Amino acid sequence: MALAPGPALLLNPPSPPGLSVNREGFGGLGVVTAAGGFTYPAHALAELQAALVRRKFSVEARDLVLEPAARWSREQRLIVVRTAVATLAADLAFARARGEADPDARLVLWGTALDAHRQQIAAELPRAEVESGYDAEGLAARIAGDAVLDVEARPDADWAGLSLGPSRWIPLWHRRGCTHTCHWCPYVIATGRQIVARSPARTALEFRRLVERHAPKRVVFRDPLFAGDATDALLLLSRLAHLPALARAPFEVETRPECITEPVAAALAEAGCVEVKLGIETFEDAALRQGERLLPGRTVADYRESVRSALLALQRRQISVRAFLMSGLPLATPRGDDAAAAALADLAHVTRHPWRDPAASKAGCS
Numbered sequence: 001m002a003l004a005p006g007p008a009l010l011l012n013p014p015s016p017p018g019l020s021v022n023r024e025g026f027g028g029l030g031v032v033t034a035a036g037g038f039t040y041p042a043h044a045l046a047e048l049q050a051a052l053v054r055r056k057f058s059v060e061a062r063d064l065v066l067e068p069a070a071r072w073s074r075e076q077r078l079i080v081v082r083t084a085v086a087t088l089a090a091d092l093a094f095a096r097a098r099g100e101a102d103p104d105a106r107l108v109l110w111g112t113a114l115d116a117h118r119q120q121i122a123a124e125l126p127r128a129e130v131e132s133g134y135d136a137e138g139l140a141a142r143i144a145g146d147a148v149l150d151v152e153a154r155p156d157a158d159w160a161g162l163s164l165g166p167s168r169w170i171p172l173w174h175r176r177g178c179t180h181t182c183h184w185c186p187y188v189i190a191t192g193r194q195i196v197a198r199s200p201a202r203t204a205l206e207f208r209r210l211v212e213r214h215a216p217k218r219v220v221f222r223d224p225l226f227a228g229d230a231t232d233a234l235l236l237l238s239r240l241a242h243l244p245a246l247a248r249a250p251f252e253v254e255t256r257p258e259c260i261t262e263p264v265a266a267a268l269a270e271a272g273c274v275e276v277k278l279g280i281e282t283f284e285d286a287a288l289r290q291g292e293r294l295l296p297g298r299t300v301a302d303y304r305e306s307v308r309s310a311l312l313a314l315q316r317r318q319i320s321v322r323a324f325l326m327s328g329l330p331l332a333t334p335r336g337d338d339a340a341a342a343a344l345a346d347l348a349h350v351t352r353h354p355w356r357d358p359a360a361s362k363a364g365c366s
């Protein structure tokens with residue numbers, strides 16, 4: 001049922017005691033670390049705030065992970081609680097308490113892959129509506145009962161009231177989604193295997209306004225596969241490289257090695273990229289084929305060479321590489337994982353990312 005504009009409260013619940021929860025990141029499934037772990041600012045809520053403000057809602061948004069003592073001011077017509085599978089029990093308890101404090105508000109739990117948990121949520125918090133997904137504009141349109149705005153015309157993420165955290169590493173997106181078929185990928189659980197893209201001009205404009213308004217120490221492109229379309233990426237990077245000095249900021253991207261060609265590496269450096277996160281797997285044929293990781297017609301030797309050339313191209317330009325080694329993939333062997341780690345050791349900072357059920361873990365892109 002459509003909700004008329006009114007006061008709305010958007011909340012990222014606090015981390016459970018002793019933990020740091022990251023409900024952001026594009027998989028959005030929730031990454032839990034020991035207390036003090038890195039946490040992205042609440043990009044999804046910033047986007048939802050923008051979409052609701054455009055619809056004349058009066059919004060308060062608070063990130064209780066980064067700012068546990070944050071307060072809000074009034075009775076609400078709408079409460080949206082960012083909810084992650086990895087912290088579902090704690091998030092439900094939090095949402096229940098918020099709902100009890102404001103019994104007339106419409107209560108929405110919003111998060112990736114919540115579809116699989118509808119029964120549990122209905123049993124424990126029957127009053128809550130469940131919104132499974134990542135698309136803030138779609139959610140705002142369903143709440144307000146109006147049309148979804150074209151991706152190009154959507155407003156910038158609105159960070160008012162949301163902590164940017166001590167790091168001031170602020171997320172941005174350009175192309176969401178991925179059409180590759182890696183079996184272990186959590187991103188495509190969030191997005192489906194489809195691309196939602198903005199034009200280079202639109203993204204560069206938001207980059208510029210983000211830097212001018214918020215002075216990030218780093219802009220973090222949350223695209224799961226940056227430069228999946230090389231032509232488009234080169235256009236975007238050229239625009240970023242030509243921004244005025246005060247509108248530029250260091251940034252990082254995440255992608256797979258095949259996307260880091262020489263021209264892309266050069267353009268990344270020129271535009272101000274300081275770090276590339278790469279998902280990398282074992283160099284074992286059976287595991288790569290089983291997981292549908294190899295591009296059509298490519299061999300393990302091709303893949304290995306694309307990894308090596310990507311790392312060298314980035315290293316030559318002093319762009320830091322964080323390699324997420326996807327260890328433990330089906331049919332991979334410990335020896336194969338060790339060999340891949342050894343091959344990367346001199347060229348990148350390597351984090352081992354043990355494979356688990358993608359419905360319960362998030363990993364870097366590969």
Ligand code: SF4
Pocket residue numbers: 177178179180181182185186187188224225256279364365366
């Ligand atoms: S791991 Fe990366 S390349 Fe593979 S499907 Fe996911 S986003 Fe696409």
